[in-house]
Amino acid sequence: MSGTLSDEPCWMYLVRHGATDFNLKKPTVLQGNGINGPLAAIGREQASLTGKFLSSFTFDTVYASPMLRAIETAERIVPGREIVPVPEIVEADVGRWLGRDWDDIKSAEPEEYQRHLEDPSIHPYPEGESASDVAERTVPALTQIMHENLGKRVLVVAHNIVIRVMVAHLYQIPLKQFRTIRQDNCCVNLIRYRPEKAELVTCNSTFHLSELNQ
Template sequence: MTRIVLVRHGQTAWNLGSAGGEHFRGQEDVPLNDLGLAQARATAERVRTWPIAAVYGSPLRRAYNTAEIIAQAVGRIARPLPGLLDIHYGRWAGRSVEEVAREEPDLFRQWMEAPHTVTIPGGESLAAVQARAMAALDEVRSRHPDQMVLLVGHQVVNRVILCTILGIGLEAFWRVGQETCCINVFHYRDGVPYVDLINDTCHLAHVAQGG
């Protein structure tokens, strides 16, 4: 039985509460801030004794550094997995949510109300993210049958993966919470995914929590 531990990266300066409000991060390579590093260390302590056979992370620094911190705690070496990259936000990348909402109100409203119908100009759709993320997940499962594997991704890619394995469709994208450095766990039995844990942040109780 393959078990997947899916983690979101720690906080960055472009998350809520800093750098002039939340920004569309996407594939912009924003590093962890001090809180994000503390969250990653707390997550590493949470899983230190788990029988994790391998650790993979999105190649973007905020996710890969989180993966490296966790990998060190469990005696593994983090490996990059491009399929876990965050969504490409196209012309929204690097802009604040407030700016996009003000300057492109119709498309922003569509993104908030029906995200599965949106392809941001120059960027990706959720369906495109789904295709590469699920292909990456299949690759991990084939490499590690009957093992526990930890993956570090991003808010968007994690939500897409969870919507897919839950069978609830990408229209439910906003209904799946993913806080920074949350833990999700699911396993496969006879090829069918079963979810054990979603958006768990109890290990972050002693550190400040960010968006």
């Protein structure tokens, strides 16, 4: 390794948490930052497989959203490690749509539903956050973690919308289109960060979950 430690990049392994019972419902039920439940059985399996997949790497620091599903996932990926909670990367506030599924929302509030889907960057979840709101708190927080860990490898466990807006930022995708970015439960995203350039090396990798037929 050439140069000083600070000349080297930070490698961030950004992982979505494992599946919860709400993630598994069809259609999906919105849990946002208002439902703080545990992983489902398959979510625990996903997290364990992710830990096996990443076991050849040594992480200097492990970070996670303070929500239970993220903490549980991190604990299974790197058992016994200290986990640093990052409040800024909690999942989006989905407002009055909390605990409801998309079919119910579309039927009961068709105008709000359509506006939100057309441009979630300016039309928030009613009484909740927009994609822009989420980006304003999460992108700086994740960038700061990488900046503070130049020359190191870190693991971060976060949420669907949080990671989607970060990926949109890195790929310069308009937040209006952030839902075109897929993030499966326990997928791995790899970011190489230097102060002058951050690159998304891997997005939504789920090869390690193939035995669960994801």
